[in-house]
Amino acid sequence: MTKWIKIFLVLISLIVFFSHANAYWVLNDPPPGCVGCDNITPESDEPLIQGASFLLQSYSDYLMLLNESELSPIKGFDLPRVETLARTALEKLETAQFYYQKSIQILATRKFDGESIRRLKDFDYDGFRANQNLHTDTMGRVAFYLSSGDVVGTYEAAYSDIGKMIDSLYPILWNIRVGSSPQLPQLRKVYKQYSDLMQFGYYASLVFAEIRK
Numbered sequence: 784m785t786k787w788i789k790i791f792l793v794l795i796s797l798i799v800f801f802s803h804a805n806a807y808w809v810l811n812d813p814p815p816g817c818v819g820c821d822n823i824t825p826e827s828d829e830p831l832i833q834g835a836s837f838l839l840q841s842y843s844d845y846l847m848l849l850n851e852s853e854l855s856p857i858k859g860f861d862l863p864r865v866e867t868l869a870r871t872a873l874e875k876l877e878t879a880q881f882y883y884q885k886s887i888q889i890l891a892t893r894k895f896d897g898e899s900i901r902r903l904k905d906f907d908y909d910g911f912r913a914n915q916n917l918h919t920d921t922m923g924r925v926a927f928y929l930s931s932g933d934v935v936g937t938y939e940a941a942y943s944d945i946g947k948m949i950d951s952l953y954p955i956l957w958n959i960r961v962g963s964s965p966q967l968p969q970l971r972k973v974y975k976q977y978s979d980l981m982q983f984g985y986y987a988s989l990v991f992a993e994i995r996k
Contacts, residue, residue: 830889834882835984838945841875842977844868852970860964869956869965876949883942890935900932902994911993917986921979925986937987944980951976 848868851861908926912919928936951973955965 830882830885834879834886837875837879837882838980838984841872841879842981844872844875845973845977848872848965849970849974852965852967855964862959862962862964865965866956866959869952869959873949873952873956876945876952880942880945880949883938883945887935887938887942890938895932895934899994900934903929903934903990904932906930906990906994908990911990915989917989918982921982921986924983925990929987929990937983941980941984944976944983948973948976948980 845868848865851865851868906929908922908930911917912922924940925937928934928940951969955969955973958969959965
């Protein structure tokens, strides 16, 4: 299983690298039909891109923490390293939350053209899910917001999810700091939270890309 964690870490590293070049990851692209959003560039430190970038970096650090857990039966827990990974994952997650909040504030002041909203409402979410072999529950959550034209709601949902992940990470970091090894139920809970949010943001971005075609 360690081999697969290492492969996944490589994939996440590639996602982090390419996230600035290709805006299709975890809601880091301006939504379709956003009036005044077209001048955003990857170099502008725009919150949409920064939030997604810090989320990906946090996820990468957390996967490294899971790798330490995977190796612990062989070499034991390197608590200083695990503490560092938990701390940096949490710090980057809090930074991501800050940027997502700014993104919501920006998008709340922008207008969305009627044609893009109509296309979101008329989009065949079930057909797209089937054709792309996507997860039913996650696409259903994306459709809940976008089929009603609630673009900003997708970012608010991501912001809320990040807050829950932060609440879950703090006890892990605290336990490590008092010398206790992370418990598997805690680690699994946070891993699922990361995975669910990454999938939600990715699916929403896929829909945005389809609407732009």
